[in-house]
Amino acid sequence: MxxxxxxxxxxxxxxxxxxxxxxxxxxxxxxxxxxxxxxxxxxxxxxxxxxxxxxxxxxxxxxxxxxxxxxxxxxxxxxxxxxxxxxxxxxxxxxxxxxxxxxxxxxxxxxxxxxxxxxxxxxxxxxxxxxxxxxxxxxxxxxxxxxxxxxxxxxxxxxxxxxxxxxxxxxxxxxxxxxxxxxxxxxxxxxxxxxxxxxxxxxxxxxxxxxxxxxxxxxxxxxxGPGNVPAFIERTADIRKAVKNIIASKTFDNGTICASEQSVIVEESMRSQVMDEFRRQGGYFMSPEETGKVAKLLFVRGHAMNAKMVGRSAAVIAENAGITIPSGTKVLLGEQQGVGEGYPLSYEKLTTVLGFYTVKDWQEACDLSIKLLNNGGVGHSLSIHTENPEMAVRFAEKPVFRILVNTASSQGGVGASTGLAPAFTLGCGTWGGSATSDNVTPMHLINKKRIAYGIKDVTENQSSSPAACGAQSCGSSAVSDEQIMNVVNEVINLLKKRGDN
Structure with missing residues (x-):
């Protein structure tokens, strides 16, 4: 019963x-x-x-x-x-x-x-x-x-x-x-x-x-759609400021905004400097073994986020994964050598964990960014830290609709630290399967009715159009019945002469 x-x-x-x-x-x-x-x-x-x-x-x-x-x-x-x-x-x-x-x-x-x-x-x-x-x-x-x-x-x-x-x-x-x-x-x-x-x-x-x-x-x-935001720290960047922005963004509401950074990309010439700065500001670089434990904790059914770990602090994640981290740690970083299967931190993580990549130069950073975006964040957002305006334009070619420069990605994407429209619905355009690439505003929620006055006179051409030509003459180019019969008679006479020969 x-x-x-x-x-x-x-x-x-x-x-x-x-x-x-x-x-x-x-x-x-x-x-x-x-x-x-x-x-x-x-x-x-x-x-x-x-x-x-x-x-x-x-x-x-x-x-x-x-x-x-x-x-x-x-x-x-x-x-x-x-x-x-x-x-x-x-x-x-x-x-x-x-x-x-x-x-x-x-x-x-x-x-x-x-x-x-x-x-x-x-x-x-x-x-x-x-x-x-x-x-x-x-x-x-x-x-x-x-x-x-x-x-x-x-x-x-x-x-x-x-x-x-x-x-x-x-x-x-x-x-x-x-x-x-x-x-x-x-x-x-x-x-x-x-x-x-x-x-x-x-x-x-x-x-x-x-x-x-x-x-x-x-x-x-x-x-x-989902965001899988790559953050590239280019060689001309202010490293201290870039790291500060990334940590501020990733710890904002513990990473629950889809515009938050998911992976950090650095050039090998500045790798040590960036890693040292992250450590100074509260980042903890996990060993491969620790990265594996955290990745196993974060995901269920393949690449679906474990709801129990969404929006959690680094301390809570570390405790549940069974790893020891320094007091005051704000974000966990795990090095990754590729994107997709076998590299779990290359997927979206709505929590205080980042993937970490090292590349030779900005061209390789471009290629890696595209792979990461196609791994679950195409159309959404990309973050770049650089003092070279030309570099920002180069990254504008990537398949995203928000290129966020020298700012925290979470706050930048929603319009809190940028001039973008304040919004919590961020369109990903057709690349991401969305009907808009904008931050959604009231202007997306109206229909536009149009009153249109005639400004071009099209009636003058109607008399020469095929529809107006019926049995009547169509101007000087019209052919009379008599002219048609003369042509027919000429063809008949020509055929008769050929038959005589």
């Missing part, structure tokens, strides 16, 4: 999950239809209240996320929550997403923004609250509603962030249920939300399988 009751409970849960999903989709669609009529002033008022709520709850949401998932650090998640609200708002506030957004007086084309409709947001466990805040704000800015599918291991904190954003929006005048979230997550519920008629577009941030599922749902989707 116990087994039967368990089966019934699972069946009931699945039914409840599906029903909840259908309900929040319908409610979200109705709410969005009302929001579509709001003015720019009304939308800005709503967003300001959402930002205020996110700021006031940045600490508690960060604590919830770390407590529930075990990933990352509270202080860094606080920064991400604030970045996804206050910094984001400052960037998107001037954006015109309502009414006439462009008026080309020369070509007489006027562009009018229209919302996409109801969005579905897929939320990862690594950045649950900040991604929920970010997607909620860019959705409202473009007059869209949004419903979230949370990762089961980050359900509580994602649900709390979504409800916080919805309550703040409604308190400032938005329609009820403009932001929704599944509280009973299941694969059936996620699939239902992806394919339901109410959802107009999917914004997917998560694992490769989930992103592929979003693109196969039969509707527009903005998905992002």
């Amino acid at each position: 116990k087994g039967r009751n368990s089966t019934l409970e699972n069946f009931d849960y699945d039914l409840q999950s599906l029903q909840e999903t259908r309900t929040i989709a319908r409610q979200g669609k109705l709410a969005q239809a009302q929001l579509a009529k709001f003015s720019a002033e009304q939308i800005d008022q709503i967003i300001r209240n959402m930002v205020k709520a996110a700021e006031e709850n940045a600490v508690s949401l960060a604590q919830m996320a770390v407590e529930e998932t075990g990933f990352g650090k509270v202080e860094d998640k606080i920064f991400k929550n604030r970045f996804a609200s206050t910094e984001l708002y400052d960037f998107i506030k001037p954006m015109q997403t309502i009414g006439v957004i462009n008026d080309d007086k020369v070509n007489k084309v006027m562009e009018i923004a229209e919302p996409v409709g109801l969005l579905m947001g897929i939320i990862p466990s690594t950045n649950p609250t900040s991604t929920t805040i970010y997607k909620s704000i860019i959705a409202i800015k473009s007059r869209n509603g949004i419903v979230f599918s949370p990762h089961p291991s980050a359900l509580k904190c994602t649900l709390a962030a979504a409800r916080l954003m919805n309550d703040a929006a409604v308190a400032a005048g938005a329609p009820a249920n403009i932001i929704g979230c599944i509280s009973k997550p299941s694969m059936q519920a996620t699939n239902e939300l992806m394919k339901c008629d109410e959802v107009a577009m999917i914004i997917a941030t998560g694992g490769s399988a989930m992103v592929k599922a979003a693109y196969s749902a039969g509707k527009p989707a903005l998905g992002v």
